[in-house]
Amino acid sequence: MARARAGDLDAYEILVERCTAPAHRAAVLLGAGADADDVVQEAFVKAYRQLGRYRGDAGFKAWLLAIVANETRNLVRSRRRRDGVLQRAGVRAGPEPHEPDPAETAVAGERRRFLLEKLRALDARDRDVLVCRYLLDLSEAETAMTLGLPRGTVKSRTARALGKLRDRMPVEEVPGA
Amino acid sequence: MPEQEFDALIEELRELGRAYAVPEAADQRQAVRRRLARPARRRPRARFYLSAIVAALVVAVAVISPARAAVVGAFRRIAGIELRQETARETLPATPSPIPSIRDADLAEARRVAPFPVTSPAVLGSPDRVLLADLDTTGAPRVVSLVYLGGTVRFDQFDGTLEPAFLKTAPNAEWVTLGDGAIWLPMPHPVTYVGRDGVARTETAHLAGPTLIWATGSVTYRLEGLTTLEDAMEVARSVR
Structure with a gap:
Protein backbone atom coordinates (compact mmCIF):
# COMPACT_ATOMS: atom_id res chain seq x y z
CA MET A 1 0.00 0.00 0.00
CA PRO A 100 -31.16 -11.02 -20.27
CA ASP A 101 -29.08 -10.64 -17.18
CA PRO A 102 -26.89 -13.73 -16.82
CA ALA A 103 -27.95 -13.88 -13.19
CA GLU A 104 -31.56 -14.24 -14.27
CA THR A 105 -30.79 -17.67 -15.54
CA ALA A 106 -28.13 -18.52 -13.01
CA VAL A 107 -30.25 -17.81 -9.99
CA ALA A 108 -32.10 -20.98 -9.35
CA GLY A 109 -35.36 -21.29 -7.57
CA GLU A 110 -38.60 -19.43 -7.89
CA ARG A 111 -38.40 -17.74 -4.53
CA ARG A 112 -34.86 -16.56 -5.02
CA ARG A 113 -35.78 -15.08 -8.38
CA PHE A 114 -38.76 -13.43 -6.78
CA LEU A 115 -36.55 -12.00 -4.03
CA LEU A 116 -34.17 -10.62 -6.64
CA GLU A 117 -37.06 -9.04 -8.47
CA LYS A 118 -38.39 -7.41 -5.31
CA LEU A 119 -34.91 -6.28 -4.35
CA ARG A 120 -34.53 -4.60 -7.72
CA ALA A 121 -37.88 -2.90 -7.31
CA LEU A 122 -36.73 -1.08 -4.15
CA ASP A 123 -35.42 2.41 -4.65
CA ALA A 124 -31.74 2.66 -5.30
CA ARG A 125 -30.91 3.93 -1.81
CA ASP A 126 -32.60 1.03 -0.06
CA ARG A 127 -31.39 -1.51 -2.57
CA ASP A 128 -27.75 -0.45 -2.40
CA VAL A 129 -27.44 -0.92 1.38
CA LEU A 130 -28.93 -4.41 1.17
CA VAL A 131 -26.72 -5.32 -1.77
CA CYS A 132 -23.62 -4.14 0.09
CA ARG A 133 -24.48 -5.61 3.47
CA TYR A 134 -25.78 -9.01 2.46
CA LEU A 135 -25.13 -9.84 -1.20
CA LEU A 136 -21.60 -8.50 -1.12
CA ASP A 137 -21.23 -9.39 2.54
CA LEU A 138 -19.65 -6.10 3.58
CA SER A 139 -19.51 -4.95 7.19
CA GLU A 140 -21.46 -1.92 8.32
CA ALA A 141 -18.30 0.18 8.26
CA GLU A 142 -17.39 -1.01 4.76
CA THR A 143 -20.91 -0.33 3.54
CA ALA A 144 -20.78 3.17 5.01
CA MET A 145 -17.50 3.79 3.19
CA THR A 146 -18.70 2.29 -0.08
CA LEU A 147 -21.91 4.25 -0.22
CA GLY A 148 -20.46 7.40 1.34
CA LEU A 149 -22.96 7.37 4.21
CA PRO A 150 -22.61 7.80 7.97
CA ARG A 151 -22.68 4.49 9.82
CA GLY A 152 -25.88 5.38 11.64
CA THR A 153 -27.61 5.92 8.30
CA VAL A 154 -26.45 2.53 7.06
CA LYS A 155 -27.95 0.95 10.19
CA SER A 156 -31.30 2.70 9.95
CA ARG A 157 -31.58 2.36 6.21
CA THR A 158 -30.77 -1.33 6.37
CA ALA A 159 -33.56 -1.89 8.89
CA ARG A 160 -35.99 0.17 6.84
CA ALA A 161 -35.08 -1.58 3.59
CA LEU A 162 -35.39 -5.01 5.19
CA GLY A 163 -38.83 -4.03 6.45
CA LYS A 164 -39.95 -2.89 3.01
CA LEU A 165 -38.57 -5.98 1.36
CA ARG A 166 -40.21 -8.33 3.86
CA ASP A 167 -43.58 -6.66 3.34
CA ARG A 168 -43.33 -7.40 -0.35
CA MET A 169 -42.35 -11.03 0.05
CA PRO A 170 -44.93 -13.77 0.44
CA VAL A 171 -45.07 -15.52 3.79
CA GLU A 172 -42.07 -17.70 4.03
CA GLU A 173 -42.03 -21.40 3.75
CA VAL A 174 -38.46 -22.52 4.12
CA PRO A 175 -38.11 -26.05 2.95
CA GLY A 176 -35.86 -28.10 5.14
CA ALA A 177 -35.08 -25.21 7.50
CA MET B 1 -31.11 -6.01 17.96
CA PRO B 2 -33.52 -4.92 15.28
CA GLU B 3 -31.83 -7.36 12.93
CA GLN B 4 -33.17 -10.39 14.76
CA GLU B 5 -36.67 -10.08 13.39
CA PHE B 6 -35.18 -10.09 9.90
CA ASP B 7 -32.86 -13.04 10.42
CA ALA B 8 -34.62 -15.28 7.94
CA LEU B 9 -34.77 -12.59 5.25
CA ILE B 10 -31.12 -11.72 5.80
CA GLU B 11 -30.18 -15.35 5.39
CA GLU B 12 -32.15 -15.45 2.15
CA LEU B 13 -30.36 -12.35 0.91
CA ARG B 14 -26.97 -13.83 1.73
CA GLU B 15 -27.94 -16.97 -0.08
CA LEU B 16 -29.04 -14.92 -3.07
CA GLY B 17 -25.63 -13.28 -3.00
CA ARG B 18 -23.91 -16.65 -3.03
CA ALA B 19 -26.13 -17.93 -5.82
CA TYR B 20 -25.73 -14.81 -7.94
CA ALA B 21 -23.22 -15.87 -10.55
CA VAL B 22 -21.27 -12.96 -11.95
CA PRO B 23 -19.36 -13.37 -15.21
CA GLU B 24 -15.66 -13.59 -14.73
CA ALA B 25 -13.95 -10.23 -14.37
CA ALA B 26 -11.51 -9.15 -17.05
CA ASP B 27 -7.89 -8.97 -15.97
CA GLN B 28 -7.28 -5.24 -15.56
CA ARG B 29 -3.61 -5.26 -14.68
CA GLN B 30 -2.20 -4.41 -18.09
CA ALA B 31 -4.93 -1.99 -19.09
CA VAL B 32 -4.66 -0.09 -15.81
CA ARG B 33 -0.89 0.03 -16.00
CA ARG B 34 -1.03 1.27 -19.58
CA ARG B 35 -3.47 4.00 -18.69
CA LEU B 36 -1.54 5.06 -15.62
CA ALA B 37 1.76 5.14 -17.43
CA ARG B 38 0.46 7.25 -20.30
CA PRO B 39 -1.28 10.42 -19.12
CA ALA B 40 1.44 11.37 -16.66
CA ARG B 41 3.28 12.86 -19.62
CA ARG B 42 0.22 14.62 -20.96
CA ARG B 43 -0.64 16.61 -17.90
CA PRO B 44 2.06 19.27 -18.14
CA ARG B 45 1.17 19.81 -21.79
CA ALA B 46 -2.50 20.37 -21.06
CA ARG B 47 -1.55 22.75 -18.32
CA PHE B 48 0.83 24.52 -20.67
CA TYR B 49 -1.97 25.07 -23.14
CA LEU B 50 -4.29 26.31 -20.43
CA SER B 51 -1.78 28.78 -19.13
CA ALA B 52 -1.01 29.90 -22.66
CA ILE B 53 -4.69 30.47 -23.26
CA VAL B 54 -5.12 32.33 -20.00
CA ALA B 55 -2.13 34.46 -20.88
CA ALA B 56 -3.55 35.16 -24.33
CA LEU B 57 -6.88 36.13 -22.85
CA VAL B 58 -5.29 38.35 -20.27
CA VAL B 59 -3.26 40.15 -22.91
CA ALA B 60 -6.25 40.52 -25.16
CA VAL B 61 -8.40 41.87 -22.37
CA ALA B 62 -5.70 44.25 -21.27
CA VAL B 63 -5.28 45.62 -24.77
CA ILE B 64 -8.87 45.72 -25.83
CA SER B 65 -10.90 46.34 -22.74
CA PRO B 66 -10.73 50.11 -22.64
CA ALA B 67 -12.16 50.32 -26.11
CA ARG B 68 -14.64 47.46 -26.15
CA ALA B 69 -16.39 45.72 -23.33
CA ALA B 70 -16.48 42.40 -25.15
CA VAL B 71 -13.38 40.29 -25.46
CA VAL B 72 -12.64 40.50 -29.14
CA GLY B 73 -9.80 38.96 -31.04
CA ALA B 74 -8.72 36.65 -28.27
CA PHE B 75 -8.08 33.16 -29.51
CA ARG B 76 -8.19 29.85 -27.83
CA ARG B 77 -6.59 26.71 -28.91
CA ILE B 78 -7.19 23.09 -28.21
CA ALA B 79 -4.59 20.84 -29.75
CA GLY B 80 -5.30 21.03 -33.46
CA ILE B 81 -8.07 23.60 -33.37
CA GLU B 82 -7.60 27.29 -33.05
CA LEU B 83 -10.61 29.22 -31.96
CA ARG B 84 -10.88 32.92 -32.64
CA GLN B 85 -13.30 34.44 -30.25
CA GLU B 86 -14.67 37.13 -32.44
CA THR B 87 -17.56 37.75 -34.72
CA ALA B 88 -16.72 36.70 -38.24
CA ARG B 89 -16.21 39.64 -40.53
CA GLU B 90 -15.57 38.09 -43.89
CA THR B 91 -18.48 36.54 -45.65
CA LEU B 92 -18.25 32.87 -46.33
CA PRO B 93 -17.74 31.70 -49.89
CA ALA B 94 -21.04 30.91 -51.54
CA THR B 95 -19.91 27.43 -52.57
CA PRO B 96 -17.41 26.08 -50.06
CA SER B 97 -15.34 23.20 -51.31
CA PRO B 98 -14.64 20.28 -49.03
CA ILE B 99 -11.37 19.51 -47.30
CA PRO B 100 -8.84 18.40 -49.95
CA SER B 101 -8.58 14.80 -51.16
CA ILE B 102 -11.56 13.19 -49.47
CA ARG B 103 -12.36 9.57 -50.11
CA ASP B 104 -14.84 7.07 -48.73
CA ALA B 105 -13.69 4.13 -46.64
CA ASP B 106 -14.99 1.93 -43.87
CA LEU B 107 -14.02 1.92 -40.20
CA ALA B 108 -11.68 -1.03 -40.52
CA GLU B 109 -9.78 0.62 -43.33
CA ALA B 110 -9.67 3.95 -41.52
CA ARG B 111 -8.17 2.19 -38.51
CA ARG B 112 -5.57 0.58 -40.73
CA VAL B 113 -4.36 3.65 -42.58
CA ALA B 114 -4.77 6.49 -40.06
CA PRO B 115 -1.62 7.48 -38.15
CA PHE B 116 -3.64 7.77 -34.90
CA PRO B 117 -6.10 5.45 -33.13
CA VAL B 118 -9.50 5.84 -34.83
CA THR B 119 -12.42 5.71 -32.38
CA SER B 120 -16.18 5.99 -32.66
CA PRO B 121 -19.00 7.03 -30.31
CA ALA B 122 -20.69 3.80 -29.23
CA VAL B 123 -23.96 5.61 -28.57
CA LEU B 124 -24.45 6.45 -32.23
CA GLY B 125 -24.01 2.92 -33.53
CA SER B 126 -22.26 2.40 -36.86
CA PRO B 127 -21.60 5.42 -39.06
CA ASP B 128 -23.42 6.07 -42.33
CA ARG B 129 -20.17 7.12 -43.98
CA VAL B 130 -16.48 7.07 -43.12
CA LEU B 131 -14.37 9.71 -44.85
CA LEU B 132 -10.60 9.98 -45.04
CA ALA B 133 -9.39 13.51 -45.77
CA ASP B 134 -6.17 15.30 -46.66
CA LEU B 135 -4.15 12.20 -47.45
CA ASP B 136 -0.39 12.33 -47.44
CA THR B 137 1.77 10.71 -50.11
CA THR B 138 1.49 7.30 -48.43
CA GLY B 139 -2.29 7.56 -48.32
CA ALA B 140 -2.52 8.20 -44.57
CA PRO B 141 -5.37 10.62 -43.79
CA ARG B 142 -4.90 13.63 -41.57
CA VAL B 143 -8.57 13.74 -40.69
CA VAL B 144 -11.02 10.87 -40.32
CA SER B 145 -14.70 11.85 -40.36
CA LEU B 146 -17.61 9.65 -39.36
CA VAL B 147 -21.05 10.73 -40.51
CA TYR B 148 -24.17 9.69 -38.62
CA LEU B 149 -27.92 10.08 -38.63
CA GLY B 150 -28.27 10.86 -42.30
CA GLY B 151 -25.50 13.47 -42.27
CA THR B 152 -26.83 15.56 -39.37
CA VAL B 153 -24.08 14.49 -37.00
CA ARG B 154 -20.42 14.53 -37.91
CA PHE B 155 -17.51 13.24 -35.83
CA ASP B 156 -14.04 14.38 -36.95
CA GLN B 157 -10.85 13.14 -35.41
CA PHE B 158 -7.29 14.00 -36.21
CA ASP B 159 -3.78 14.03 -34.88
CA GLY B 160 -3.74 17.09 -32.66
CA THR B 161 0.00 17.20 -32.27
CA LEU B 162 0.13 18.77 -35.72
CA GLU B 163 -0.38 22.44 -36.30
CA PRO B 164 -3.97 23.66 -36.07
CA ALA B 165 -6.12 22.02 -38.71
CA PHE B 166 -9.33 23.91 -38.17
CA LEU B 167 -9.79 27.60 -37.63
CA LYS B 168 -13.04 28.53 -35.98
CA THR B 169 -14.49 31.94 -35.46
CA ALA B 170 -17.13 32.21 -32.78
CA PRO B 171 -18.17 34.95 -30.43
CA ASN B 172 -19.38 32.65 -27.70
CA ALA B 173 -17.69 29.52 -26.47
CA GLU B 174 -17.87 27.62 -23.26
CA TRP B 175 -15.14 25.62 -21.54
CA VAL B 176 -16.16 22.10 -20.69
CA THR B 177 -14.48 19.41 -18.61
CA LEU B 178 -13.71 16.48 -20.88
CA GLY B 179 -10.48 14.76 -21.81
CA ASP B 180 -7.51 17.14 -21.68
CA GLY B 181 -9.75 20.13 -22.30
CA ALA B 182 -12.87 20.85 -24.28
CA ILE B 183 -14.88 23.68 -25.76
CA TRP B 184 -18.57 23.82 -26.58
CA LEU B 185 -19.67 26.12 -29.38
CA PRO B 186 -23.45 26.32 -29.13
CA MET B 187 -24.06 28.57 -32.14
CA PRO B 188 -23.41 27.94 -35.83
CA HIS B 189 -19.95 29.28 -36.65
CA PRO B 190 -17.59 29.47 -39.62
CA VAL B 191 -14.86 26.84 -39.83
CA THR B 192 -11.83 27.01 -42.08
CA TYR B 193 -9.55 24.10 -42.77
CA VAL B 194 -5.80 24.68 -42.47
CA GLY B 195 -3.88 22.30 -44.74
CA ARG B 196 -0.70 20.41 -43.99
CA ASP B 197 1.21 23.28 -45.52
CA GLY B 198 -0.21 25.65 -42.89
CA VAL B 199 -2.24 27.55 -45.46
CA ALA B 200 -5.80 28.35 -44.46
CA ARG B 201 -8.13 27.24 -47.21
CA THR B 202 -10.83 29.84 -47.05
CA GLU B 203 -12.62 28.08 -49.87
CA THR B 204 -13.20 25.22 -47.42
CA ALA B 205 -14.91 27.52 -44.95
CA HIS B 206 -18.36 26.39 -44.02
CA LEU B 207 -20.86 27.16 -41.32
CA ALA B 208 -20.71 24.50 -38.64
CA GLY B 209 -23.62 23.77 -36.36
CA PRO B 210 -23.25 23.44 -32.60
CA THR B 211 -19.93 21.72 -32.00
CA LEU B 212 -18.08 20.11 -29.14
CA ILE B 213 -14.30 20.03 -29.44
CA TRP B 214 -12.03 18.09 -27.15
CA ALA B 215 -8.63 16.47 -27.00
CA THR B 216 -7.51 13.26 -25.38
CA GLY B 217 -3.90 12.24 -25.54
CA SER B 218 -2.67 13.25 -28.95
CA VAL B 219 -5.97 13.02 -30.79
CA THR B 220 -8.36 15.92 -31.20
CA TYR B 221 -12.07 15.39 -31.73
CA ARG B 222 -14.77 17.53 -33.20
CA LEU B 223 -18.39 16.53 -32.83
CA GLU B 224 -20.85 18.56 -34.79
CA GLY B 225 -24.62 18.49 -35.01
CA LEU B 226 -25.98 17.71 -31.57
CA THR B 227 -28.02 20.64 -30.38
CA THR B 228 -27.48 20.54 -26.64
CA LEU B 229 -24.24 20.29 -24.68
CA GLU B 230 -25.72 17.48 -22.62
CA ASP B 231 -26.40 15.35 -25.68
CA ALA B 232 -23.00 16.13 -27.16
CA MET B 233 -21.27 15.18 -23.91
CA GLU B 234 -23.22 11.95 -23.81
CA VAL B 235 -22.03 11.02 -27.28
CA ALA B 236 -18.50 12.20 -26.52
CA ARG B 237 -18.26 10.07 -23.40
CA SER B 238 -19.19 6.99 -25.39
CA VAL B 239 -16.23 7.41 -27.73
CA ARG B 240 -13.94 4.42 -27.59
Missing part, protein backbone atom coordinates in the same frame (compact mmCIF):
# COMPACT_ATOMS: atom_id res chain seq x y z
CA ALA A 2 2.71 2.44 1.04
CA ARG A 3 4.71 1.58 -2.05
CA ALA A 4 1.70 2.07 -4.28
CA ARG A 5 1.16 5.47 -2.74
CA ALA A 6 4.70 6.40 -3.51
CA GLY A 7 3.91 5.79 -7.17
CA ASP A 8 5.17 2.22 -7.48
CA LEU A 9 3.09 0.71 -10.30
CA ASP A 10 4.27 -2.83 -9.51
CA ALA A 11 2.93 -2.49 -5.98
CA TYR A 12 -0.32 -1.06 -7.28
CA GLU A 13 -0.64 -3.96 -9.69
CA ILE A 14 -0.79 -6.32 -6.72
CA LEU A 15 -3.72 -4.34 -5.34
CA VAL A 16 -5.36 -4.39 -8.77
CA GLU A 17 -5.01 -8.14 -8.99
CA ARG A 18 -6.35 -8.69 -5.50
CA CYS A 19 -9.33 -6.36 -5.81
CA THR A 20 -10.49 -6.88 -9.41
CA ALA A 21 -12.90 -9.73 -8.66
CA PRO A 22 -14.65 -8.11 -5.66
CA ALA A 23 -14.81 -4.76 -7.44
CA HIS A 24 -16.29 -6.38 -10.54
CA ARG A 25 -18.85 -8.29 -8.48
CA ALA A 26 -19.85 -5.09 -6.69
CA ALA A 27 -20.20 -3.23 -9.99
CA VAL A 28 -22.44 -5.96 -11.44
CA LEU A 29 -24.62 -6.18 -8.36
CA LEU A 30 -24.92 -2.41 -8.05
CA GLY A 31 -26.26 -2.28 -11.61
CA ALA A 32 -23.37 -1.88 -14.07
CA GLY A 33 -24.29 -5.10 -15.90
CA ALA A 34 -22.14 -5.78 -18.94
CA ASP A 35 -20.21 -2.53 -18.42
CA ALA A 36 -18.82 -3.74 -15.10
CA ASP A 37 -15.34 -4.31 -16.52
CA ASP A 38 -15.20 -0.73 -17.80
CA VAL A 39 -16.37 0.56 -14.44
CA VAL A 40 -13.68 -1.44 -12.64
CA GLN A 41 -10.92 -0.23 -14.92
CA GLU A 42 -12.02 3.37 -14.54
CA ALA A 43 -12.18 2.93 -10.76
CA PHE A 44 -8.64 1.56 -10.58
CA VAL A 45 -7.30 4.46 -12.63
CA LYS A 46 -9.15 7.01 -10.49
CA ALA A 47 -8.20 5.28 -7.25
CA TYR A 48 -4.53 5.43 -8.17
CA ARG A 49 -4.72 9.13 -8.90
CA GLN A 50 -6.49 9.75 -5.60
CA LEU A 51 -4.29 7.52 -3.46
CA GLY A 52 -3.10 10.63 -1.64
CA ARG A 53 -6.60 10.99 -0.23
CA TYR A 54 -6.79 7.42 1.02
CA ARG A 55 -7.04 7.43 4.82
CA GLY A 56 -7.13 3.72 5.48
CA ASP A 57 -10.30 3.88 7.60
CA ALA A 58 -12.06 0.82 6.26
CA GLY A 59 -9.39 -0.76 4.09
CA PHE A 60 -8.41 -0.24 0.48
CA LYS A 61 -11.13 -2.51 -0.81
CA ALA A 62 -13.98 -0.48 0.72
CA TRP A 63 -12.33 2.70 -0.47
CA LEU A 64 -12.09 1.30 -3.99
CA LEU A 65 -15.68 0.09 -3.80
CA ALA A 66 -16.75 3.64 -3.01
CA ILE A 67 -15.27 4.70 -6.36
CA VAL A 68 -16.84 1.68 -8.06
CA ALA A 69 -20.25 2.56 -6.58
CA ASN A 70 -19.89 6.13 -7.71
CA GLU A 71 -18.84 5.16 -11.24
CA THR A 72 -21.75 2.73 -11.42
CA ARG A 73 -24.18 5.46 -10.40
CA ASN A 74 -22.79 7.72 -13.11
CA LEU A 75 -23.08 4.91 -15.62
CA VAL A 76 -26.70 4.21 -14.75
CA ARG A 77 -27.49 7.91 -14.97
CA SER A 78 -25.73 8.30 -18.31
CA ARG A 79 -27.49 5.22 -19.68
CA ARG A 80 -30.79 6.88 -18.91
CA ARG A 81 -29.62 10.07 -20.60
CA ARG A 82 -28.25 8.18 -23.57
CA ASP A 83 -31.62 6.59 -24.14
CA GLY A 84 -33.01 10.12 -24.08
CA VAL A 85 -30.41 11.31 -26.59
CA LEU A 86 -31.18 8.52 -28.98
CA GLN A 87 -34.89 9.13 -28.72
CA ARG A 88 -34.44 12.82 -29.42
CA ALA A 89 -32.11 11.99 -32.29
CA GLY A 90 -34.83 9.77 -33.72
CA VAL A 91 -33.02 6.52 -33.13
CA ARG A 92 -34.81 3.72 -31.43
CA ALA A 93 -32.65 2.38 -28.62
CA GLY A 94 -31.73 -1.18 -29.42
CA PRO A 95 -32.11 -3.92 -26.87
CA GLU A 96 -29.59 -3.61 -24.07
CA PRO A 97 -26.69 -5.88 -24.92
CA HIS A 98 -26.65 -7.35 -21.40
CA GLU A 99 -30.27 -8.53 -21.47
